[in-house]
Each structure stands twice: as structure tokens, then as C-alpha cells.
Amino acid sequence: MESEVGPLQSVVLHRPGAELKRLTPRNNDQLLFDGIPWVDRAQEEHDAFAEVLRGRGVEVLLLRDLLAEALADARARAAAVHAGVDERRLGGDIADTLRSHLGSADDATLAGVLIAGMTFEELPAAEGASLVRRMHHPHDFAIEPLPNLLFTRDSSAWIADRVAIAALAMPARKRESALTDLIYAYHPRFRHASRAYGAHSAPVEGGDVLLLAPGVVAIGVGERTSPAGAESLARSMFADDLAHTVLAVPIEQQRASMHLDTVCTMVDTDKVVMYPAIRDSLRAYTLRATDDKLDVAGPSPFLEAAADAMGIDRLRVIDTGLDPVTAEREQWEDGNNTLAVSPGVVVAYERNAETNARLEEAGIEVLRISGSELGSGRGGPRCMSCPISRAALPR
């Protein structure tokens, strides 16, 4: 996979389920949701999203199935139980009981618990007294749920023929990469996939990684991806010959722009849709490897640095020309977070009517999906998808 826009062939999605039913007004902030989604409707919206992709010939793989299939391997099970059971939180006794309970669950049930988590009242019964059980509220989580698994973009990212397992920055999401890690390690389809970068160093999230052109990768640096994360991903891509140029793009460290793809996504080989408020201020450091040494230049204006690295005259921005308030509203609702299924064809939330109209005026085909419930986790079509293969672009 060497671009953002080559004809999409296969993608990993996660159909949201019981993990969203864990969200309450007391925990939604910590779990990174801005509201309490209506779960049945979120599932309908998600099914419709998957159908739009299938309708364009895309193979849709569902993360829950991949996880359950990977768990058929005993080593995957052991890793999953290890990652799910936090002995510091539970104490030795409960941890032991839970490990043996999970160890004997069937693959689908285990996958379900790893995703939806478990409360203290759902713990398997055990003999003897436990202060931990007595003192925890029955609704406290013994295993935290993973509602943000919906955003499959972030926990892994494919660059050329390699997969990078992300190190996620927020505590509520850290365990996601343990699951993607074991899918890629043990699922028969991916067992032989080579890795780029491991989950064990500084934070990098897939939402920050944009494949601008073959050999050219932009990495947003802000609330999630750290400078150290960007630098080590760049170094590993250079070492593996996956990129010749990396652009490190500072973005504001705030929720509205948590990832680079919340403010900018590619809609065609030489076109991006971008939040107008940052268009003139976005800058980039240009990283290259010269004689095996890292070379850092800039910062310079992002659009110029990108065009330069891509070897094109201009990287065009769809001129949404929106008034600042509409632009801010639609950016918050992921109007700039489009998923390209081929050059010039993108999936977008229908609610961002103005941005979509401008895209169409510019000749982009917009496949609209509804996201009134899905969007409450603050993520759009690009965040909710992890492309694993795209056809190469004609050169």
C-alpha cells in the first residue's frame, strides 16, 4: 500500500458492539467519546458504511472475526489473556481466577470480552474473601472496554507491504494495539506480514500517518503522535526503504485536531481536502536519510514541502471557501476526514453538507454515509478504516 487513494482492495473495519454499551455520562470523557451513542443505530450506520465499500468491490474484514480466528492459536490466547488481565488492578487472587476463566472460554467469547471488557459484577465467582471485590463498585471495570476500537485506523497502519503496530498515546486505547499485534502475529492471513516499527516505543497513531505518494509519508505530530514517535517511524521507514521523504507536520494539541487526518485527507492523487483555518499556517519539517544519517530541514509551508517531495507542481486544496463558523462545525464533525476508495472517489459523512458540496463542485465523487451515532466518538470514515491493500497508481 503506497498511497491514500489507489483503488481500495481490502480494509479492516470494526462493527461496534457491546463495548459501546459500557459508555455512561460518568466515563465517556475518559473513554474518549463526546456523547452516549445509540448502539443499534450506530451498528446500522456502520453496516451501511461497510455496504458502500463492498458496493465498490472492497473486501471488508471485520476485526472481531479476525481476532476470534487468531485466538485459535494458543500463543495468541496466552498473549490476549496476559494483556487483558491487569494484576495490579485486580490483585493476585482475582487475576488467577480470571485468567483461568478466560483461558477456558471459546474463541468468540474471549474475543468478545477482550473488546467489551468486564465489570466486577461479571467476574467469575470464586471462593474465599476478597477485599478487592468488596471495595470495588460492581460496575467498575475489571477489564476496561475498548469503544475506540471502532477507529481501526489508529492502532495499526500499512506502509507499502509492511504493517506498523501503533503505540497509542491515550490510556483508554493502549490495549488496542495488543489486539492488533496478535491479529497480525497469529491470524493465518497475516502471519507472514513483515513489520515496520513496533508498538513498544514512542507514540505514533495511524490517524497521523498519511501516504501522500509512493515513498512520501506525512506524519502529524500533536496530541497523539510525539516528535520521538515520528522520528523513530521515519528512521524505520528509511531503513526498510519504505519512504524517501517524511514530512513531520505539527498540529495543534487539542481534541478537535487530535490526528492529522482530522484536518486533512487526500481525495485524489494531487488533491487534499483541508480545514480552511489551517491552510496557510500548516508547516512541515522535511526528513530524509542522507548517507544513512537523518537530515532534517524546515519547517516550511506544508503544501510546498509536500508538492516538492511528491514531485508535482502543486498539491491542490479543495477550496471549500466556507465561512469560518461552518468550517469549524464541519471540521469538528469530521468533514475533512474522508476515505478514498479510488482517485477522486471518497466516502464522507452526509451531515457535512457544505464541505461535500464543495468536493463535488471540484469533481470529486462523494459517497455519503450517515454518522450521527458513529460520529459521537469523534471519528469519520478514514478513522473507521484500516486499509490493508490498495492497487498501485499508474505511474
Ligand SMILES: NC(=[NH2+])NCCC[C@H](N)C(=O)O
Ligand atoms: N484517526 C482518527 N482521527 N481517529 C479518531 C479517534 C477518535 C477516538 N475517540 C480518540 O479519541 O482516539
